[in-house]
Each structure stands twice: as structure tokens, then as C-alpha cells.
Amino acid sequence: MSLVRLPLALALCSLMLLGGCSLAPPIAPHPALDQAERSETLTRRLTFVPDDADAEEQTLIAVLRLAPDELRVVLTTPYGQRLTTLVRDSSGSRFEQGDAPREDALPFPPDWLATRLEWSLWPRAALENAFAESDWTLDENRRERLIAYRGERVARITPPPAQRDMESDSDVLLEDFQGDYRLRIAPLDSSTDHEASR
Numbered sequence: 001m002s003l004v005r006l007p008l009a010l011a012l013c014s015l016m017l018l019g020g021c022s023l024a025p026p027i028a029p030h031p032a033l034d035q036a037e038r039s040e041t042l043t044r045r046l047t048f049v050p051d052d053a054d055a056e057e058q059t060l061i062a063v064l065r066l067a068p069d070e071l072r073v074v075l076t077t078p079y080g081q082r083l084t085t086l087v088r089d090s091s092g093s094r095f096e097q098g099d100a101p102r103e104d105a106l107p108f109p110p111d112w113l114a115t116r117l118e119w120s121l122w123p124r125a126a127l128e129n130a131f132a133e134s135d136w137t138l139d140e141n142r143r144e145r146l147i148a149y150r151g152e153r154v155a156r157i158t159p160p161p162a163q164r165d166m167e168s169d170s171d172v173l174l175e176d177f178q179g180d181y182r183l184r185i186a187p188l189d190s191s192t193d194h195e196a197s198r
Contacts, residue, residue: 025149025178027111028136030088031118034068035126037161041065043188046075051180061188064117071114088114119147120157120172120185153177 042064049057060083065072073086075098084098093110119127124145127138139146145160146153156175172185 025135025152025154027109028115028119028147028149028154029130029134030093030114031122031126031130033070033089035122035129036066036068036071037121037123045184045186045188047184047186049182049184051182064121066121071117073113073117086110086113116155116174116176116183117185119145119155120174121161123161 044062044064045059046062047057047059059078061076061078061080063074063076069089071086071088075083075086077083082098085096087094087096088110093114095110124138124140127147130136131138135150137148137151139148140160140162142160142162143158145157147155147157154177156177158173158175159170171187174183174185175181176183
């Protein structure tokens with residue numbers, strides 16, 4: 001696929017992946033930025049795998065910078081073409097314009113992407129503090145982390161952060177039950193296994 005057609009394919013694929021977002025619950029409360037597990041820069045492969053067998057998976061490269069005052073994620077194609085940068089700070093979540101031609105906005109909102117990354121990376125206590133006095137809940141055991149809204153499960157993350165060696169590069173799988181897709185967050189140089197068991 002040519003580089004010119006890649007952003008369009010990305011947009012179309014993402015629209016299919018997130019087609020159910022209008023029926024999804026509202027955005028979850030964000031955890032405190034200074035409660036991230038660690039403050040540094042991580043490079044990860046984000047692979048969106050739709051549950052629909054006829055839909056194609058989509059892979060992006062993400063450079064995540066976790067700092068006490070900001071979450072910054074540069075998103076590129078696998079060929080290195082920058083699409084946009086997600087910023088989440090005290091002013092909220094937003095996308096900055098990328099180098100690749102695109103529509104007025106990406107097909108998923110910045111808050112949506114920020115929350116999924118936070119659910120996968122932030123420690124349990126940080127999310128519990130954020131969800132306190134809201135309709136959102138977190139249930140975690142040694143195998144998985146479940147996020148629910150008013151008793152309906154929204155996402156499952158395996159393994160939970162407490163069971164990962166945060167100094168090593170390990171795969172994380174987020175299953176989104178509203179959007180009917182899986183998001184694999186993997187080290188850039190790891191072999192990618194899309195056969196995720198439920």
C-alpha cells in the first residue's frame with residue numbers, strides 16, 4: 001500500500017473499529033498524571049485487531065512519554081510517517097496536527113485513546129482514586145484488570161500492571177467490549193502474536 005493511501009486506510013479502518021462509540025459510555029475520569037507507574041519514554045507497537053474476521057487489523061507505532069505533568073504520544077505509521085501527537089495534561093486531551101494528510105479530526109477522540117492507554121499503564125490505586133464517586137469501577141486480580149461502567153464491563157486488560165515486570169518489555173492486551181476489538185500494546189522489536197485468547 002502506498003504512503004499516500006495509508007492515512008485514508010487508517011481512517012477507514014479506525015472508523016470500522018470504533019463504529020459503536022456513539023453507544024459507548026462517557027469518557028472515564030482520568031487518573032492523576034503524577035501517579036503513572038514510571039516517568040520515561042516508551043516505544044510501542046499498537047495493533048488494533050477487530051473481532052470482525054472480515055475487517056483488517058491496523059498497526060501504529062507510538063512513542064509514549066510519561067511525565068508527572070503530561071502524557072504525550074506521537075503516533076506514526078509503521079513506515080515512520082507521523083500522523084499526529086496525543087497530549088493529555090492539565091488542560092485535557094487533544095491531538096496536535098501531524099505531518100500526514102488527514103481529515104479534520106482522527107476518527108477516535110483524544111480522550112478515548114488517552115483513557116485506554118491509562119487503563120493499561122497506570123497502577124491500580126491511581127485508577128481507583130480517579131473512579132471514586134463515579135459510575136466507573138475497577139476489578140483486578142492476578143490475571144486481569146476489568147473496567148466497568150454502571151456494572152457493564154467496558155474493557156479487560158491482561159496482564160494487569162501489578163503482574164508485569166515494569167523494567168522489561170512485555171505485551172499488554174486490551175479487549176474493548178463496546179468497540180468489539182482488541183488492542184495489543186507490544187514492544188517495537190517483539191514478535192507480534194495476534195492470536196489473543198479470551
